[in-house]
Amino acid sequence: MEIHTEDRCAKAKLAIRDTLDVVGGKWKLVLLSVLRNGKRGFNELSREAGISPRILSKELQELEMNGLVSREVCNTKPVTVQYALTEYSKTLEEVLIAMEKWGNLHRQKVISGN
Amino acid sequence: MEIHTEDRCAKAKLAIRDTLDVVGGKWKLVLLSVLRNGKRGFNELSREAGISPRILSKELQELEMNGLVSREVCNTKPVTVQYALTEYSKTLEEVLIAMEKWGNLHRQKVISGN
Numbered sequence: 001m002e003i004h005t006e007d008r009c010a011k012a013k014l015a016i017r018d019t020l021d022v023v024g025g026k027w028k029l030v031l032l033s034v035l036r037n038g039k040r041g042f043n044e045l046s047r048e049a050g051i052s053p054r055i056l057s058k059e060l061q062e063l064e065m066n067g068l069v070s071r072e073v074c075n076t077k078p079v080t081v082q083y084a085l086t087e088y089s090k091t092l093e094e095v096l097i098a099m100e101k102w103g104n105l106h107r108q109k110v111i112s113g114n
Numbered sequence: 115m116e117i118h119t120e121d122r123c124a125k126a127k128l129a130i131r132d133t134l135d136v137v138g139g140k141w142k143l144v145l146l147s148v149l150r151n152g153k154r155g156f157n158e159l160s161r162e163a164g165i166s167p168r169i170l171s172k173e174l175q176e177l178e179m180n181g182l183v184s185r186e187v188c189n190t191k192p193v194t195v196q197y198a199l200t201e202y203s204k205t206l207e208e209v210l211i212a213m214e215k216w217g218n219l220h221r222q223k224v225i226s227g228n
Contacts, residue, residue, distance in 0.1 A: 009147075009148070009150075009151045012147050012150075012210075012214050013144055013147050013148060013162075013163070014217070015213070015214045015215075015216075015217030015218045015221070016143050016144055016147050016210065016213045016214050016217055017144055017217070018217035018218075018220060018221055019213040019214075019216050019217040019220065020140060020143065020144070020213070022220060024138070024139070024140060025138070026134060026138060029130050029134065030127055030130055030131055030134070033123075033126050033127050033130050034123070034127060036123075036126075037123045048127075049127070067223075088223075091216060091219055091220075092216060094212040094215065094216070095209070095212040095213055095216050096126075096130065097212075098208040098209040098211075098212040099129070099130045099133040099134070099209055100126050100129040100130050100133075101129075101208065102129075102133050102205060102206060102208070102209050103128070103129030103130055103131070103132035103133040104125075104129045104132075105205055106132060106133065106136060106180075106205075107129070107132055109181075109202075
């Protein structure tokens with residue numbers, strides 16, 4: 001079945017905007033990319049991603065709310081919290097890989113003087 | 115050759131951040147997605163993407179600066195300007211498609227109640 005082009009265009013725009021609503025902004029994809037290498041504590045994440053604790057806390061909350069990151073409270077002294085990717089977050093793999101590839105490509109372009 | 119995991123992780127993070135620096139934010143990927151359907155005038159773009167003229171102007175300038183959008187002044191009365199994708203912007207196709215796919219998937223998930 002053929003879909004009318006204008007419809008398809010509007011649908012594509014909407015889908016991209018949906019994705020940006022969930023993982024857009026400066027940090028979320030960077031955080032997910034760090035967590036691909038295994039679970040992390042709050043301070044580790046803050047350091048590795050270079051995010052201030054205040055912003056990190058908000059970003060993690062939003063990622064958790066959308067089912068992309070899980071939060072595990074560990075029975076240590078003092079209590080620590082570990083953040084990890086959820087199964088669902090693996091559906092973003094293709095987005096992360098495409099962005100990583102493009103970042104490398106663009107860097108090469110900039111270095112070689114366009 | 116094996117790359118050390120921590121190195122690879124830092125490189126991936128950097129590449130994703132590079133991509134976000136160029137096409138991050140609320141609008142750039144939406145604009146590129148609209149322009150995939152052909153060149154547009156300024157007002158058309160403003161309407162189709164739902165962006166205020168002031169913000170649109172800034173976003174287009176940045177996209178042009180990074181070689182992703184071309185700006186053509188047409189000898190009409192009054193003078194009009196057409197924006198189009200550059201050849202280089204086609205390297206972002208994979209990112210756009212991955213984000214479109216994920217937006218659709220996530221919408222299904224939300225509709226079906228997680």
